[in-house]
Structure formats: C-alpha cells, structure tokens
Amino acid sequence: MRAAFIIAGKDLRQRIRDRSAIIMGIIAPFALAAIFSLLLPTSQSFHTEYGVVDLDRGPVSALLTSQVLPGVVEAGFADLTEIDDRASAAAMVEGGEMGAAFVIPEGFSDAIASGRDATLTIIGNVDAALATQIAEAIATGYAEEVNAVSLSVAAALGGFTTVQPGAIADLSSRAAVFEPSILVEEAEADSKQMSDKTFYSASMAIMFLFFTAQFGILSLLSERRQGTLPRLVAAPVGPWTIVIGKALAGFVLGAVAMTVLIVASTLLLGADWGNPLGVALLALGGVVSATGVSAMAATMAKTEEQASGWNAILAMSLAVLGGTFFSLDRAPEFVSSLSLITPHAWFLRGLDELGSASGTVADALPAVGVLLVIGAATGAVGLMRARRLVVGR
Amino acid sequence: MGGTTRVLDCRGLHKSYGDRKAVDGVGFHIDLGETYGLLGPNGAGKTTTISMVCGLLTRDAGEVTVIGEPIDVGQIHAKRWIGYVPQDLAIYPDLTAEENLAFFGRLYGLTGKKLKARTNAVLEVTGLADRRDDKTEEYSGGMKRRLNIGIGLLHEPRLLILDEPTVGVDPQSRNAILDSVEQLSGEGMAVLYTTHYMEEAERLCDRVGIIDQGQIKAEGTRRELVELVGQRDRVRVVAEGDVDAAAAAARLVDGVEEANRSDGGIDILTNDARVILPSLLRSIADAGASVKGVDVVEPDLEAVFLHLTGKALRD
Numbered sequence: 223m224r225a226a227f228i229i230a231g232k233d234l235r236q237r238i239r240d241r242s243a244i245i246m247g248i249i250a251p252f253a254l255a256a257i258f259s260l261l262l263p264t265s266q267s268f269h270t271e272y273g274v275v276d277l278d279r280g281p282v283s284a285l286l287t288s289q290v291l292p293g294v295v296e297a298g299f300a301d302l303t304e305i306d307d308r309a310s311a312a313a314m315v316e317g318g319e320m321g322a323a324f325v326i327p328e329g330f331s332d333a334i335a336s337g338r339d340a341t342l343t344i345i346g347n348v349d350a351a352l353a354t355q356i357a358e359a360i361a362t363g364y365a366e367e368v369n370a371v372s373l374s375v376a377a378a379l380g381g382f383t384t385v386q387p388g389a390i391a392d393l394s395s396r397a398a399v400f401e402p403s404i405l406v407e408e409a410e411a412d413s414k415q416m417s418d419k420t421f422y423s424a425s426m427a428i429m430f431l432f433f434t435a436q437f438g439i440l441s442l443l444s445e446r447r448q449g450t451l452p453r454l455v456a457a458p459v460g461p462w463t464i465v466i467g468k469a470l471a472g473f474v475l476g477a478v479a480m481t482v483l484i485v486a487s488t489l490l491l492g493a494d495w496g497n498p499l500g501v502a503l504l505a506l507g508g509v510v511s512a513t514g515v516s517a518m519a520a521t522m523a524k525t526e527e528q529a530s531g532w533n534a535i536l537a538m539s540l541a542v543l544g545g546t547f548f549s550l551d552r553a554p555e556f557v558s559s560l561s562l563i564t565p566h567a568w569f570l571r572g573l574d575e576l577g578s579a580s581g582t583v584a585d586a587l588p589a590v591g592v593l594l595v596i597g598a599a600t601g602a603v604g605l606m607r608a609r610r611l612v613v614g615r
Numbered sequence: 616m617g618g619t620t621r622v623l624d625c626r627g628l629h630k631s632y633g634d635r636k637a638v639d640g641v642g643f644h645i646d647l648g649e650t651y652g653l654l655g656p657n658g659a660g661k662t663t664t665i666s667m668v669c670g671l672l673t674r675d676a677g678e679v680t681v682i683g684e685p686i687d688v689g690q691i692h693a694k695r696w697i698g699y700v701p702q703d704l705a706i707y708p709d710l711t712a713e714e715n716l717a718f719f720g721r722l723y724g725l726t727g728k729k730l731k732a733r734t735n736a737v738l739e740v741t742g743l744a745d746r747r748d749d750k751t752e753e754y755s756g757g758m759k760r761r762l763n764i765g766i767g768l769l770h771e772p773r774l775l776i777l778d779e780p781t782v783g784v785d786p787q788s789r790n791a792i793l794d795s796v797e798q799l800s801g802e803g804m805a806v807l808y809t810t811h812y813m814e815e816a817e818r819l820c821d822r823v824g825i826i827d828q829g830q831i832k833a834e835g836t837r838r839e840l841v842e843l844v845g846q847r848d849r850v851r852v853v854a855e856g857d858v859d860a861a862a863a864a865a866r867l868v869d870g871v872e873e874a875n876r877s878d879g880g881i882d883i884l885t886n887d888a889r890v891i892l893p894s895l896l897r898s899i900a901d902a903g904a905s906v907k908g909v910d911v912v913e914p915d916l917e918a919v920f921l922h923l924t925g926k927a928l929r930d
C-alpha cells in the first residue's frame with residue numbers, strides 16, 4: 223500500500239506541474255459556473271399576487287377561497303389578497319399590483335346547487351400573461367371539480383333541485399381529491415429551491431469531475447508510451463498496487479477539485495450547497511463514480527489520445543443526459559428516467575433533496591448510494607482492465 | 616547446481632504470440648560476478664526473454680529464480696534483487712533527475728538518509744550532479760541514457776539487466792557505458808546484457824548465449840563458441856632477418872598448427888593466440904629474426920553466428 227501512495231504522489235506532482243488537471247478540474251468549471259450564474263437571467267421561479275373577490279360567501283365559493291387558493295399560496299408561487307368588489311380588483315390588476323383576480327359572483331353556490339349555470343370570472347392582464355394563465359388553470363380545475371360534484375349530487379338526489387347539507391359535505395370531501403394536483407405543482411416549485419448559482423456550480427463541478435478523474439488511470443497509458451511502465455512493473459511492486467496508485471491519484475485530484483469548487487462557489491458566487499455533511503457525502507459519491515467511469519473509459523482505448531477522446535465524449539454525453547446543462551424538470555418523462563443512468567443526475571438530485579425545505583442528510587443517502595454503486599461497478603471493470611494493461615501478455 | 620554464487624537461473628522459458636514463438640525453450644544461468652550476454656539479431660527474442668526474467672510478462676512455461684527465489688508477475692519479492700534497464704528510455708521527462716531517482720528508489724524501499732546517499736552516488740556516477748534539478752526533458756540524449764542506466768543501479772541490485780543499452784548512443788557515451796559495465800562486473804555484480812553488436816558481447820561477456828528465433832543456438836565463452844565452429848586464430852608476425860628459420864622455429868612451438876613464410880613475415884595458425892604468443896615471439900627472436908609487428912586475427916562471434924544460423928547478425 224505504501225507503494226501505491228508513492229505512485230499516487232508522483233502522479234499528483236506531475237499533474238500539478240503540467241497544470242492540465244488544475245485547469246480542467248478547477249479553473250474551467252469555476253469560470254463557467256461564474257459566467258452562467260452571473261450572466262444568465264437569474265431565477266425562473268415564478269411569483270405573483272392573486273386577488274379574490276367573494277361576493278357569494280357560500281359553501282361552494284368557500285371551496286375556492288379556503289382550500290384551493292390557500293393551497294396555491296402554500297406552494298409558494300402566489301400571495302392572496304381578499305378584495306371587496308370587482309371594480310377595485312380590476313383596477314389593481316390593471317395597475318399591475320395583482321397578477322390576476324378571481325371573482326365569484328353572488329348566488330354562485332346556489333346556482334351550482336340547483337344545477338344552473340354559474341360563472342367564475344378571472345380578471346387578467348396581458349402584461350402578466352403567466353399569472354393569468356395559471357389563474358385560469360386553477361379556475362378550470364376548480365370548475366371541473368365542482369361540475370363533477372354537482373353532477374354526482376344531481377344523480378344522487380334523483381333530480382331534486384335543492385342541495386342537502388349532506389351533498390355539501392360530499393363536495394368538501396371531493397375537494398380533498400383536488401389537492402394532489404396542487405401537490406404536484408408544489409413539488410416542482412420545491413425543486414426550484416436550488417438557486418441558479420448553486421445549480422450551475424454543482425453541474426459544472428460534476429461535469430468537469432469526469433475530466434479530472436480521468437488523469438488517474440489514463441496515466442498508465444502515458445507510462446506505457448514513455449517506457450516507464452515496464453520499469454514500474456520490474457520494481458518489487460504488485461500489479462494491483464500500481465493500478466490502485468493510479469486510481470488513487472485520480473480520486474485525490476477529483477476530491478481536491480470538488481472541494482475547491484464547493485468552497486470557491488460558496489464564497490465567491492454565493493452558491494448554497496446545503497448541509498456540509500450531506501454535500502461531502504455526495505461529493506465523495508461523485509468522485510468515486512467519476513473515478514470508476516473514467517477508469518473504464520481509459521482502459522478501453524489503445525492510446526492516450528484515444529482514451530481522452532473517448533472519455534470526453536462519455537463525459538459530455540453523461541453531462542447532457544444527466545441534466546447539467548438544462549434542468550430536467552420540464553423534460554419528457556423518458557428523458558428524466560433515462561437520466562438516472564448518469565451519476566450527474568443522481569448527484570444533482572441528491573443536492574436537490576438535501577436542499578429542499580425539509581431536506582436532511584438522510585434524504586441525500588439514496589443518491590450517495592447509487593453514486594457509490596455506479597463507481598464500484600465501473601471501477602471494478604476499469605481496474606481489472608487496467609491490471610491487464612500493466613501485466614504484459 | 617545452486618550454491619551461493621548462483622544469481623540467476625532460468626529454465627525452459629516459452630512465450631508465444633499467436634502462432635509466433637517469440638521465446639522457445641530458453642534457459643541459462645548467471646553466477647556472481649559473471650557477465651552473461653544474449654547475442655542475437657532484432658526479433659530474436661532477447662527482450663521477451665528479459666521480460667520474463669524480470670516478471671514483466673506472463674510466460675507460457677518455464678521457471679526463473681533469482682538468488683534462489685522464484686520470480687513471476689505475481690511473485691514480486693525477488694524483484695528487489697534485480698536492477699532493470701529497459702531497452703527504451705524509461706524516465707519521466709517532466710520530473711528532474713533527482714525526482715526520477717527518488718521515485719524509483721522509494722519503490723525499491725529506500726528511504727531517508729539511505730535514499731539521499733544512493734541518489735547522490737548515482738548522480739555522481741552518471742555525471743548529472745550539477746543538473747540534478749533540471750527536468751530530464753531538457754537533457755541531451757547521452758544524459759538521458761546515463762540516467763536510464765543509473766536508475767537501474769540505484770538500489771544496488773545483485774543482478775543488473777541491460778537490454779541493448781547502446782542502441783542509438785553516440786560512440787563516446789557508448790564507450791562510457793561499456794566501461795561502467797566492466798567496472799560493475801569487476802566489483803562482483805552479475806550482469807545480463809543483451810545486444811546485437813558482436814564486439815560488445817566479445818568485450819564484456821564472460822559467457823555468451825547466441826539467440827535466434829527464440830532459441831539459444833549455442834552458449835559458452837567466446838573461445839568455446841569459436842571452437843564450436845572449428846575456426847583458429849590467425850597470427851601474422853611482421854619480421855626481418857632470417858624469416859625462414861623463424862618460421863621453422865615457430866612451427867615447433869606448442870599449440871601452433873601451421874606457420875608459413877609470407878612476404879614480409881610469417882602467417883601462423885593456432886587455436887589460442889593469446890596463450891602461445893609469448894613463447895612464439897621468443898622462438899622467432901631466438902631463430903634470428905627481429906619482430907616488427909604482430910597482428911592477431913581472431914575468428915569472431917559474427918562468424919559463429921553465421922555458421923550457426925546461416926545469416927548475418929545485422930541485417
């Protein structure tokens with residue numbers, strides 16, 4: 223084992239001396255993260271003000287005012303204000319103080335209960351198109367719920383036109399069914415808790431990690447080209463020791479680069495990575511997986527050029543697929559499923575879990591586990607192939 | 616067999632690449648203080664043999680022991696007895712000479728004062744002491760070669776293995792290399808030396824194995840090999856005075872097979888010029904001729920190789 227450290231130490235000295243590892247591992251990702259987080263428009267997270275004018279004050283309008291809309295508020299993308307009349311609501315929306323307003327007319331509950339048409343009005347503003355669209359979507363969902371309930375009420379009551387108290391109770395219980403669609407939105411809004419600065423710092427860090435870690439096993443190929451490999455093997459040092467020394471160098475480079483990036487982006491870019499222990503575990507998982515994957519890639523190749531070429535292609539493909547360039551929040555289902563074969567996606571997901579309002583270290587552990595498994599599986603293949611490279615046949 | 620003086624023993628080494636038998640049943644041994652040469656053309660199997668001796672290469676069959684300990688890819692303990700100098704340069708261009716030496720020294724278990732002392736000693740011997748802090752990529756070809764060999768000597772091995780160390784080296788450096796091998800051998804180190812230069816094998820090696828197509832075709836001292844071919848030394852003595860009487864006297868000297876008058880001197884055929892030369896010259900002088908010059912033309916390993924394989928050493 224002592225010999226593995228000697229080999230790793232020698233490799234690290236060489237990598238520091240040629241600066242490639244520092245550029246690839248630290249300078250490039252930090253510069254890109256800085257550029258992205260400073261130049262790109264900050265935050266796509268959405269927030270608006272909604273007004274509600276309840277002229278009905280009946281059981282059906284209460285469903286909207288006391289259940290649906292508070293759910294929206296709780297989800298964090300709108301604040302809610304009660305407004306007394308339609309005219310002032312219109313004025314406020316017009317003036318831009320409000321994104322949109324819901325107006326529930328007088329007799330709304332009665333109309334629904336007796337099966338008559340009832341109209342819920344949304345006052346919107348083209349300048350706040352998104353706020354208006356979301357308000358419409360909320361209202362439409364609400365209306366569908368109410369209609370379904372009133373239909374079932376009508377059926378249950380066998381054509382009677384008076385709503386019984388029991389039917390109203392039924393209506394509220396259906397409101398509970400409405401909630402899951404709000405919850406979906408909530409989850410989406412929650413994932414936005416990772417700020418852009420953190421996201422870009424994390425995604426550049428994990429992307430470039432796959433370039434940094436390759437310097438470990440890849441240097442076996444340079445040793446072979448330089449003719450120093452036979453000399454290493456001629457020394458009283460086992461083949462595994464040599465391979466492990468090489469992998470260790472890649473691991474240390476990756477770990478140092480990761481640590482520097484986390485600290486630098488926190489201090490200089492204002493990134494907020496989250497609980498230090500959780501971040502450390504995720505970083506460890508990321509470095510292990512990058513060491514493993516790049517060991518596998520490097521040993522598939524015949525020359526250094528080929529190896530770094532393949533590693534670059536692999537690193538970029540995984541980075542794109544893993545959502546380091548674009549958040550996968552809005553990607554089609556199969557893309558986000560597919561992304562889960564990449565360490566990148568798990569790394570970002572782990573940080574996401576860690577950073578959510580209720581996130582703890584335990585929430586990051588599944589992602590850490592997956593990263594370690596990916597690293598162990600690819601690393602086993604890579605190191606076995608590397609050993610065959612060391613021992614002539 | 617064995618005993619305390621046996622440094623290397625290898626037997627029945629085989630290695631094939633596909634259908635090609637790179638090494639086909641090679642075996643030899645080297646004793647303390649002995650320099651053994653593997654002489655053969657490019658592609659004969661010298662490097663492949665050495666790679667198996669050093670445990671760099673998995674072998675198809677055969678055994679290698681150094682100081683009585685087995686060596687193989689997985690049996691690494693005895694590797695510490697060997698100082699291996701690869702055919703191609705094996706130094707890190709982006710490290711200094713001192714860093715190169717320190718790295719390999721540590722791999723052989725040298726540390727602290729001992730490492731420092733050995734590093735200094737090797738830098739001194741290789742004449743690189745004042746360039747010790749320069750990256751080796753800035754070195755001349757000769758300096759790189761010297762360092763390459765120096766690394767093999769760093770841990771004071773019992774067996775030094777040099778694989779064609781003079782290929783692509785200028786005559787001056789080449790001489791220096793040959794001198795230092797002679798010196799090391801004189802200090803008691805066992806040396807395994809491969810070359811396709813007949814003169815180097817003749818100059819350095821106590822025993823030579825002639826290798827071709829993966830097989831040792833013949834082995835022995837230079838003299839034994841030459842005798843195998845049945846050739847004799849030719850001594851040409853340039854003489855004045857009674858040359859005829861001198862030729863007749865020479866014919867009577869023990870070990871002389873033929874002695875004939877030729878213009879300006881006597882042509883003598885013997886099976887060992889070096890041994891008979893003193894008595895030969897005395898007889899010639901006693902017969903009344905004065906010797907102006909002596910030229911010994913020994914049959915060489917080139918001729919032996921030609922005889923054994925039907926082809927020249929160098930293509």
Ligand SMILES: Nc1ncnc2c1ncn2[C@@H]1O[C@H](COP(=O)(O)OP(=O)(O)O)[C@@H](O)[C@H]1O
Pocket residue numbers: 615632635636637655656657658659660661662663664
């Ligand atoms: N790795 C290899 N793969 C295939 N053939 C090889 C390999 N190494 C050596 N050979 C072949 O084995 C033979 C002996 O090679 P080598 O031991 O290098 O000869 P030498 O050192 O005497 O020049 C040559 O024919 C060479 O082409």
Ligand SMILES: [Mg+2]
Pocket residue numbers: 661662663702778779
């Ligand atoms: Mg060779």
